[in-house]
Amino acid sequence: MNNKMEKIISLAKQRGFVFQSSEIYGGLKSAYDYGPLGVELKRNIMNEWWRSMVYEREDIVGIDASIIMHPKVWNASGHLSGFSDPLVDCLISKERFRADKAPNLEINDEIIIKCSDKGQAKQYQKDINNLFGILLRRNGKYLEGLRVINNTTFGFFENESDKALKTFNFNGYVSPTIGSPFLSEERQFNLMFRSQLGPVDSIGDIISFVKKNKDLNSKKLREGLEKIIKDTAVYLRPETAQAMFVQFLNCQQTMSMKIPFGIAQMGKSFRNEITTEHFIFRSCEFEQMEMEFFVEPGTQKKWLNYWRDKRLEWWKYYSNDPSKFIYRSHKKDELAHYADACYDIEYEYPWGYDELEGIASRTNYDLKKHSEYSGAKLSYFDPQKVDKKTGRNGLRYTPYVIEPAAGATRGLLVYLLDAYHEEIVKDAKGNDTLRKVMKFHPKLAPIKAAILPLVKKEGLPEIARKIVSNFTKSGINVKYDEQHAIGKRYRRHDEAGTPYCLTIDGKTKEDGSITIRDRNTMIQERIPADKALEIIKKKLNLF
Numbered sequence: 001m002n003n004k005m006e007k008i009i010s011l012a013k014q015r016g017f018v019f020q021s022s023e024i025y026g027g028l029k030s031a032y033d034y035g036p037l038g039v040e041l042k043r044n045i046m047n048e049w050w051r052s053m054v055y056e057r058e059d060i061v062g063i064d065a066s067i068i069m070h071p072k073v074w075n076a077s078g079h080l081s082g083f084s085d086p087l088v089d090c091l092i093s094k095e096r097f098r099a100d101k102a103p104n105l106e107i108n109d110e111i112i113i114k115c116s117d118k119g120q121a122k123q124y125q126k127d128i129n130n131l132f133g134i135l136l137r138r139n140g141k142y143l144e145g146l147r148v149i150n151n152t153t154f155g156f157f158e159n160e161s162d163k164a165l166k167t168f169n170f171n172g173y174v175s176p177t178i179g180s181p182f183l184s185e186e187r188q189f190n191l192m193f194r195s196q197l198g199p200v201d202s203i204g205d206i207i208s209f210v211k212k213n214k215d216l217n218s219k220k221l222r223e224g225l226e227k228i229i230k231d232t233a234v235y236l237r238p239e240t241a242q243a244m245f246v247q248f249l250n251c252q253q254t255m256s257m258k259i260p261f262g263i264a265q266m267g268k269s270f271r272n273e274i275t276t277e278h279f280i281f282r283s284c285e286f287e288q289m290e291m292e293f294f295v296e297p298g299t300q301k302k303w304l305n306y307w308r309d310k311r312l313e314w315w316k317y318y319s320n321d322p323s324k325f326i327y328r329s330h331k332k333d334e335l336a337h338y339a340d341a342c343y344d345i346e347y348e349y350p351w352g353y354d355e356l357e358g359i360a361s362r363t364n365y366d367l368k369k370h371s372e373y374s375g376a377k378l379s380y381f382d383p384q385k386v387d388k389k390t391g392r393n394g395l396r397y398t399p400y401v402i403e404p405a406a407g408a409t410r411g412l413l414v415y416l417l418d419a420y421h422e423e424i425v426k427d428a429k430g431n432d433t434l435r436k437v438m439k440f441h442p443k444l445a446p447i448k449a450a451i452l453p454l455v456k457k458e459g460l461p462e463i464a465r466k467i468v469s470n471f472t473k474s475g476i477n478v479k480y481d482e483q484h485a486i487g488k489r490y491r492r493h494d495e496a497g498t499p500y501c502l503t504i505d506g507k508t509k510e511d512g513s514i515t516i517r518d519r520n521t522m523i524q525e526r527i528p529a530d531k532a533l534e535i536i537k538k539k540l541n542l543f
């Protein structure tokens with residue numbers, strides 16, 4: 001794994017940002033828990049998004065819909081038939097992977113199977129011989145002798161020979177870990193998590209079906225069983241978006257919204273991802289911040305560009321290095337079935353540029369489909385417009401939609417990466433030492449200020465607690481901290497990303513002053529203790 005990612009993962013655990021889910025049981029793959037600092041950081045990111053989308057705009061309203069929706073929603077949206085990844089098994093290592101993410105090989109490329117050690121190479125050499133009747137040449141931990149012949153065939157060749165001793169069907173790619181071309185056929189794997197609502201006994205139905213249909217072949221049996229399960233199935237939402245389409249009329253009518261207007265929602269989404277990767281970048285349970293902006297047909301391009309620029313600006317505002325955020329236009333063959341154009345906002349992660357948010361022009365696809373499947377008339381009547389077809393006042397149409405769809409948990413990873421800094425500084429003895437500091441934007445910082453009595457006696461804790469109480473009464477998250485020497489406490493709060501440390505010392509009792517230490521510059525100055533709240537509010541630009 002990349003060095004910076006390793007550092008972030010380790011700091012995230014040590015400081016309480018992100019833990020592996022169910023760690024004491026060995027962890028659950030691709031599921032994560034947000035710890036005491038992580039939950040604050042995530043909420044701050046999401047609250048900032050909500051503020052910019054809902055509170056600061058008259059043309060957007062919010063909703064909080066249920067995660068389980070009517071199963072027909074996913075029929076109409078196309079998720080039941082189309083939201084799938086091509087899944088393949090390596091017949092040698094048993095690795096299961098996504099075909100579209102696997103390494104491709106060209107005609108005449110050598111196919112070298114790379115095992116983890118000699119023992120594994122010997123075992124795989126034997127397995128391949130048993131399964132396919134060819135003895136590959138072993139070179140240490142590598143197995144050699146295979147080559148791509150054309151797009152659909154690979155062959156086994158003896159040393160120097162141009163003529164294949166045996167040929168096999170080729171998928172065009174090899175398995176990601178060992179590079180094996182011995183693969184199963186591709187199967188479509190739906191990414192939605194399936195469950196059941198209420199006291200449904202599909203196992204009972206399955207038993208009777210199997211008993212009644214003992215003579216069916218595997219394909220027919222599978223079809224029958226799929227039908228039984230599908231008839232009673234509900235799904236965890238794979239995106240928050242669909243509720244905004246389904247509740248379009250309710251929101252528009254109850255809030256008397258006029259086009260253009262938007263509906264925003266943030267919350268959990270679930271995808272049974274085959275490839276989970278890069279820590280919390282791609283996980284099975286994650287949070288999204290999505291907004292569907294309904295516009296008049298013909299104006300979608302203007303609004304697409306508007307939201308692209310707005311959202312890019314938003315991500316940059318909270319970052320230390322705005323140059324790492326870019327946007328990229330989707331090529332025609334990348335577009336989702338519902339989109340006529342799309343931009344990705346990308347961040348330069350340690351492994352390169354990759355997606356952070358998508359801004360899609362979704363046409364009127366979703367409203368039309370939900371109208372068709374539900375029978376509800378999901379359209380908009382504008383009394384100010386003239387219907388060109390009839391020449392009469394008033395125009396009814398199905399709005400087009402621009403959708404900025406961001407990942408909140410992916411955004412948290414981006415801001416962890418952006419905040420992480422290492423600096424060489426002098427310690428108390430004048431020696432060089434490494435300082436790790438999380439330079440979060442103050443609005444995102446989990447703790448806004450640490451209140452630190454220099455010692456745990458002489459009345460200093462009492463003064464410190466009074467200051468803490470002033471802050472918490474104002475709704476500002478500060479932390480009282482008296483554990484360890486002051487230098488160690490400063491370092492702890494540097495790693496937590498706390499913008500300011502307020503220290504109560506002997507002088508406080510004499511003249512009522514305390515020190516304020518700036519996280520980024522480490523400069524300390526004295527301020528009156530009774531002005532601390534006002535000064536921090538001003539510095540953080542909080543109210």
Ligand code: GAP
Pocket residue numbers: 238239240241271273280281282283284285286287288290355356357358403405406407408409410411
């Ligand atoms: N409604 C459109 C939609 O959901 P998407 O591009 O599939 O579009 C939007 O998802 C954003 O959600 C992505 O840009 C990404 O930030 C986040 N996201 C999607 N799948 C994710 C996953 N498995 N883990 C973490 N974040 C994910």
